[in-house]
Amino acid sequence: MHTSSESELSDEMALNNKSKKPNSPSNLYFFTTLFFIVLFTIPVFFLLHTPTTTSICTTFTSHTSHQSKTWSGDLTSAEFSWNKLQFSQQKKPLSPLKIAVFTRKWPIATTPGGMERHAYTLHTALAQRGHKVHIFTSPQDEKTSETQQGYYPFIHFHQGEFGKWRYNKALEQYEEENKKEPFDVIHSESVALPHYVARNLTNLAVSWHGIALESLQSGIFQDLARRSDEPISPLFNKSLQGVVPKVLNEIRFFRSYAHHVAISDSCGEMLRDFYQIPSKRVHVIVNGVDEDEFREDVELGREFRTKIGIPRNASLVLGVAGRLVKDKGHPLLHEAYSRLITKHPNVYLIVAGSGPWGSRYKDLGNQVLVLGSMSPSMLRAFYNAIDIFVNPTLRPQGLDLTLMEAMMSGKPLLASRFPSIKGTLLVDDEYGFMFSPNVESLLEALEEVVKDGPARLAQRGKACREYAASMFTAKKMALAYERLFLCIKDHTFCIYP
Template sequence: MESHAYTLHTALARRGHHVHVFTSPLVNNSSDQPESRTSSSNYPRIHCHEGEVGKWRRNKAWELFDEENLHEPFDVIHLESVARPHRLARNLKNLSVSLHGIALESLQSNIYQDLTRNPHEPMSPAFNDSLYGVVSKVLNEIRFFHDYNHHVAISDSCGEMLRDVYQIPRRRVHVILNGVDENDKEHPQLYKAFSKLIAKHHHVYLIVVGTGPWENRYKELGPRIRVLGSMSSFELTAFYNAIDVFVNPTLRPQGLDLTPMEAMMSGKAVVASRFPSIKDSIIVDDEFGFMFSPNVESLLEASEEVVREGPKRLARRKRTHKNMQLPCSQQARWHWHMKDC
């Protein structure tokens, strides 16, 4: 169970609500773990299904829920999207669902990712198969989503899709910004764009946070690229304060990545893909950063604009960002740092 979810459940319990949480086994049974607090009405009661620690088994959790619901029916039931099989949820009353990406957003994501393919390269059979599967899922979602009493979308764009395409009544759609961590295909895009950028501007540096198969490829670009590996939340705070601009070249429009918000709270300009979830919820003003279409040429053009502005102009943006009050996450993606000549 994620920390922000437990914080929400605890806040509800402290307001007098009887909150039950059905989840996977927790890491350990130390006094800091929530299940040790179930005797107090100030905390939610945690029901962990059997099995491996941290491994979600949906059917096992539903068995625990059914047993508790039979003993004393719940007034309100909330499901995360990963726990909402329609065959199990369709008969529940007073049900609200948090949607961490819907099928229509997945279809949009697949389209954007295929656009990065060279026009002379054949379309992969797997992509063709995924299109068929996603379109079928969109139709199924449109049909059964109306059975849910309330829908909680984690981005403004997802909320608009639920209202305008899925035709869910406006009063039943609620937008609560949240974060996601997706592994996608932005590495080649960033690699190609930055290799062209440093060929023209010798005072620009790229700093990559995280680990993965692209680590060695980035190092091939030379001494102006640093791959720092994984970082703790304390280290990330210092890191955000050290960089000039944050780059988030995601190719997945669904959900909402909180890392740009984290950078903005540190007073940094953001360079991000022009997706509705980002344009409508994060970079709502040009002063907050730069946007680009999800391709190498557009990312390079936005990066060139950052270089033309220079560190002094970027520093002036800091006052705007500092006025924002946004939540932080514990994730980071890619950043690049520019020094004075």
């Protein structure tokens, strides 16, 4: 559900490499590429194949829970998610802030992407707490762009082509507003502000929703998911040749940003270990979702099932949501589910989202309902209508909002065994199931889900809701970001509790 972080990064790389001439392929280049693939992928495979048992998960959960309850000190030294900590929930903040936010898009549309939804949820919550939040973003349409609000968050649509981001135009608006009253902190959603601008801003924090290393790993897993009779895509080799220089460029320019927010524990480790960002400049704050929007509503789920035509004798209802593209793992789910229903014809699959795999799902028969893109309000009904949420992503560092929305709605997860998901969401076996990113492993996990049945899955869902409510609410996320922004403004706020 994220907006394309890869396109943002490619835009940034284009700026970095504009004057360079492309090199012709060579054996040396091939072996260099192969070296980096091995270097960056071995740790991932190790994590993927690490056995996960209930005792290990329980020990990890109890340890981190105990650690967060007893931890104190400088927040910039904390290498675990700030979501685990308790911050002041007073209606008014400890100190009101003036916050500048640079984001390529703001969710005016009814079906916004994940990054847009994150920006909207976070900064709306901060504005409601009394902070002066100014959003600098691309123009949407004539009617929207010309609208001036008298409340926060205040949206500044820069001039230009609708939907096209121009950071220099946004900077002009920022500088004009900064003259009236200086901003306390600046927040960039990924590379909304390029590094050569960010390096001069000591009060800037950047939230990373995707990195080039993830693209490299994702490409590897996509090719591993390819059927034996399916030829290698010509674009695959081309993409491998291009992504390694992007990773190297990122390692070099990421250090230009004063503060980094990682949206998962594993991404925080990646920034510290591979990207060589000093630990005190990396802060893990997991995304949160609107707790009022996503909640348990059994009756709403029943109504939705009836509305879309799920029969009452359905033995189980699976759900998947997001962009229906290859890197989200839809080739795996399509193949595994097509095999599953030969043995379990009453297991239904609801698909929420749009993309090239939508038509392919429709070809599987009446047990699959492809509903297209949904607004957040429609998604609430979708989550309540399913028994378990499936996320077969092939992006190892990603942490889709849909996973947290499903948990907040009281649904267990069936998700790829990646460090980001295993270390942040599925930290206890009670919360669901994991599988290695291949058809056989997914099919085996689906059989376990069928064996569990709706009643047992509902029990798991209640545990998911309880955990999510303690970690992934919009309020929890907003309070963590608020404390970070206060810490950036004045170091005395960095001391916890």
